[in-house]
Amino acid sequence: MSRALHRPGRRRARLRARRTRHASLAGFTLLELMVALVAGLVAITAIYYVGGASSQHFHEQQRISQTQMSVRMAMEQLRRDIARAGFFGTPNSRLEQRCWTPAFEIEAIDFEDNPDAAVLPEAATNRVEADRLRLVGNYATGDAYFVNTLDNTGGAAFLQREWQGFRRDFGIVGVDFDDEAFNDVFRPERMLHLQTLQGNHFFVGIQSATGINAQVRFDRPIGVGGTCVGGLAGGALVAPLSMIEYRVVDPDVTPELAAIRSPAPEAVQQATGRQNAVLIRRELNPQTGALIPGTTRVVLEYVANFDLGFVFDDEVRPGLRPNLVRRDDAAAEGQIDISPHHVRSVIVDLAARTAGEDERFPYVARGPNEALTRYEVNPAVTGAARVRSLETEIVLPNLASRNLRP
Secondary structure: OHHHOOOOOOOHHHHHHHHHHHHHHHHHOOHHHHHHHHHHHHHHHHHHHHHHHHHHHHHHHHHHHHHHHHHHHHHHHHHHHOOOOOOOOOOEEEHHHOOOOOOOEEHHHHHOOOOOOOOOOOOOHOOOEEEEEEEEOOOOOOOOOOEEOOOOOOEEEEEEOOOHHHHHOOOOOOOOOOOHHHHHHHHOEEEEEEHHHHHHHHEEEEEEEHHOOEEEOOOOOOOOOHHOOOOOOOOOOEEEEEEEEEEEEEEOOHHHHHHOOOOOHHHHHHHHHOOOOOOEEEEEEOOOOOOOOOOOOOOOOEEEEEEEEEEEEOOOOOOOOOEEEEEHHHHHHHHHOHOOOOOOOOEEEEEEEEEOOOOOOOOOOOOOOOOEEOOOOOOOOEEEEEEEEEEEEEEEHHHHHHHHOO
């Protein structure tokens, strides 16, 4: 009796087990599969957008870091050259003791206020400037050299080849003398500063150089004998003088840069905010101002601001404490034209921007005394370029030590 009663219960249990086994073998239902696909799609989309935003942020930070490093390196180049102004030269040749007027007056420093503003995109909108700076000194070597003798007309000088400074730069004649280096230092595009034992200064152009004889020929003879030269000028000090110029240019129209570039069309540059302006360093002929071929070097790309200020010593009476006055822009340009020898330091405000404009970084108009942090390259493009800048004061020891008056 009891066996008959339990038989239907066992049958139902077997049926339930069979159905459960069949259900497990059947896999996911369509609804479960759709839910899984939607969840996976949401996860993948979230990862994509988070990864894309992170990647964009990373690349933007890389551009900012590269811009900041470029500004630092450019400032170091400026610091070295500006501090060297007047090195083995003169702050102002008009105030030196001399016997005749040179064909070209030498000034250690010259400045033009904002002549290249048109090169910077939207310069007025961003309140930025593109000044121009010229420096004169011995930028070819770290030494001056001694005269052994002049030729019989005073048109050429033979240098002392045994002096250690000469050997350090050019080697020992007959052993390791570098004739090419000598000719390159005393190249015809440069000038020569000669100071005699009597204290007289001569500034002449270099006509030619002959390394094997350590001979430098002048474009204007200085004569021999008398109170000016003192015999054959034995022991006189000589140094080559170079003129170095810093200015902001458009690389697409500057001949020495355009020859090695393949720029994008102007419309593309404007649309992408990649209009470039570069700070260059180049050497000029001090007498003519002409560019010496092959001397143009790019110091900084995507320049946002190159603004110079100057500190002058206005005290003209010797022996008194300096009267230091800062001047900028047109006031500085006018004062340097009158008395370049009074400059005691240069204040450089240098800035660069990222190549493109970031649409997530909106442009905000800059106030008169506010820091430059963003740059409007093209008003038609949403966003602004990020800016990194440095400001530093560079003293001029070669001008201060001479302390020429008035």
